[in-house]
Amino acid sequence: MTPVTTFAGKTVALFGLGGSGLATALALKEGGARVVACDDNPAKMAEARDKGIETGDLRKVDWSQVSVLILSPGVPLTHPEPHWSAKLARAAGVEIVGDIELFCRERAKIAPDAPFVAITGTNGKSTTTALVAHILREAGRDVQMGGNIGTAILSLAPPAHDRIHVVECSSFQIDLAPSLAPTVGVHLNISPDHLDRHGTMENYAAIKERLVTKAEIAVVGTDDDFSRAIAEACARKGVDVMPVSVGSVGPKGVFADGTRLVRGTPAGPLPVADLAGIRSLRGAHNAQNAAAAVAVALALGTPDNRIEAGLRTFPGLPHRMEEIGRIGPVLFINDSKATNADSTEKALKSFDDILWILGGKPKEGGIASLRPYFPKVRKAYLIGAASDAFAETLGDSVPFERAVTLDRAVEHAARDAAALGAPAVVLLSPACASYDQYPNYEVRGDHFRELVKALPGINPTMGA
Incomplete structure (x- = not known):
């Protein structure tokens, strides 16, 4: 831990008690600050109290006594509109910063x-x-x-x-x-x-x-x-x-x-x-x-x-073009971290004969920018909320099916890859956020890894 001593003896308001928020509250307390922490999730508030952090409703604090508001990076500071805690801090002339x-x-x-x-x-x-x-x-x-x-x-x-x-x-x-x-x-x-x-x-x-x-x-x-x-x-x-x-x-x-x-x-x-x-x-x-x-x-x-x-000797990152395993000439790649089209483009550039699993909560622009790589895709398997929009973009350019869930997409992609009888890549590269079906891209990627490792005949590789 890095104790934060720059606010020793002062009152600090904190909103957002996820992983970094809780760590920040503990570091401030260790450095001698009085922390009043808040979160919309009562379970997060309870966890903070269990660790000795004072919690409270920031709508009710005396902002004239607060030196700074520590805002979680996941909480809007400006757009689409400032979070209510940021509005209260600004109205009181209180500085708003984060853990960095x-x-x-x-x-x-x-x-x-x-x-x-x-x-x-x-x-x-x-x-x-x-x-x-x-x-x-x-x-x-x-x-x-x-x-x-x-x-x-x-x-x-x-x-x-x-x-x-x-x-x-x-x-x-x-x-x-x-x-x-x-x-x-x-x-x-x-x-x-x-x-x-x-x-x-x-x-x-x-x-x-x-x-x-x-x-x-x-x-x-x-x-x-x-x-x-x-x-x-x-x-x-x-x-x-x-x-x-x-x-x-x-x-x-x-x-x-x-x-x-x-x-x-x-x-x-x-x-x-x-x-x-x-x-x-x-x-x-x-x-x-x-x-x-x-x-x-x-x-x-x-x-x-x-x-x-x-x-x-670099082992690579989990969920970023991570090799999970092979079944004969078919390679399975976990690229769950590709949460936008630009990131997915990197994976599509890197492979040929792709059976592409994609979809989730779409980002602005969808996958239209990926059209130049459609000829590399043998078939696409659409999951999640973006399925209809992505189906329209793929049109007649790429054969596709609405698999809906990752379980079904992996099962069908593995089946179709085996039927090719030639080298191919089953690629999870969603070009989407995960929030429609998973709490984050890591959980989505972990699920893909588990599904692939359960396939008959899988030979784990470097990412397993």
Whole structure:
């Protein structure tokens, strides 16, 4: 735990007692604050009380005595409209921040030189976060990994000059962290996502930009227009920018040239590593992730040979193009983390002869942008609330069936793949959120894994 001492002796209001909210309440209490915590779920309130956290209705507190409101990143700050707790705080002139901000203030107080890597992007941030942490650990560094990737940042050990924090940041978390100023800030890419919470692409991009414009070193993907603009904004503010790209090679930064990763120098590109044969990093999208991770490792003084060793031993992430098993020539892939079309595109690019399981709670734009990859799909199996809309988009381009549930989709896809008698891939890559049938993408992916492992003749592979 990182005790939060910056609000010692003060009253702090907190709304949202999920995993990070509860960890934040405990860290504040440990640091000497009086915390009044609230959640719409009575069970969460009861759990907090069991752990010694004071709970109460924030509608009834004396806001003149409250120093700050800590808001869960899952709670709307601005769009589609501010949560009622945020409205009350603003009306009282009370600051609203999140757990990443509390970590930043504690770091500034106790160890301002502590290495801090913050990573964002519409897609790829979890893989990049895990890969950075893995490379640095394999190089013998003391690494703490958390944030949006799953472990609450305040559950990690405190900042120290010889300890590196590698933290994934969502746009919601960045919006609640005004003093975010990492040693190395990483921005990977931008595509439409979470516009219900940010209003416009311009506002979404502006929030992402905040993570890198105060960094000492900004590692920025330059393969989309919004991200190139972010790199230019960093340069104008005097930030040391290390571009990363798939395809183009420049005089500075790290680039993917096919499967080769090269470092740009004024004298020309120098090889750093080769991704060929690393199944956990297949595909152009993972080449960008790996290039960004290499740039971070280089910025933190990691030798090239340690970087390459870390890349080769990276196990990959659960639910992100995770190999579950094989039945003869048929490979089963769990890509449940693909919750939008842009993320699913990466999987469709990486495989051929696909039996595609997709659907759930749809995102804006649906799957129309994936039409160029429809010829790679042998058949689609539609599940969840998006079934009708996706069926209309697929039309006559791809044979499909409305499987409705994941159980039925796996059963039918396995049957159809076996009937092909040739190499094929059964791919769960939903291009949707999970909330219509599952509480989150992890539970959806775990269910897929269980269903596949129960198939007759399955031979588990690296993801099992």
